Amino acid sequence: MKIVTWNVNSVRARMPRVLEFLERVSPDVVCLQETKALDEVFPRGVLEEAGYNLAIHGQKTYNGVAILSKKPIEDVHLGLGDARFDHEARVMAATVGDLMILNLYVVNGKEVGCDKFAFKMEWLKTLRDYIDEHMPRTEKVIVTGDFNITFDARDVYDPEKWEGKIHCSDEERAALAEIMDLGLIDALRHFHDKPEIYTWWDFRTRGFRDNRGLRIDHFLVSQPLLDVATDVHVDLEARGGEKPSDHAPVILTLA
């Protein structure tokens, strides 16, 4: 069984690459972020024809999350239950079989210290409480998506250049650590401890060509989920070629 997280940076612009990926990898569940499409313009038809059930949470121009699943998607809940944050479409909880999934597009934060950064920190605090309340770690829990935070220097192509910068600051990493302290495990690091595993590369600097990237898309899982996991890897093929997203899909494999 394969579960995927992928920030597609517009589902409509990315449709050819999404369909190619579904055909090649045949994932069971796909968590999408930055769909950038209101529900009425989401390309439902082609995805359903490809064999997927859909749960979508769209917004005009920005944000947007969705789950595609071969099996039925149940108990869908949107948002963090906090009016300070839920005008933005960033959070979708759902169950697929015995998997409890939380699909996230975490606030970017732009630059450490600015208003957007303060908003990110408040958002993360609220996310922590949401997970504590709604995602029982005795179950098979998958908290995944674009976190816009690296864990440590291994996740950063130039740690000196990025030290203290957005996605790499102590404050963001401390907020992420508080979430991990609820009893979640960074699934990729359970299987791979080497550096230079990235999930995002800047379009502007053509970062992918020289693998100048960051690992900011994660699978945080409970122990019962980890017990049935066999690997996590980044699908670099989807990041190359024509009109890719700036993020690569990350694939969690279950026994």
Next chain:
DNA sequence: ATGGTCGCGGAGCGA
């Protein structure tokens, strides 16, 4: 420090 490229929407913002 700045810029570079995307996507959306049709200028400038967000990333």
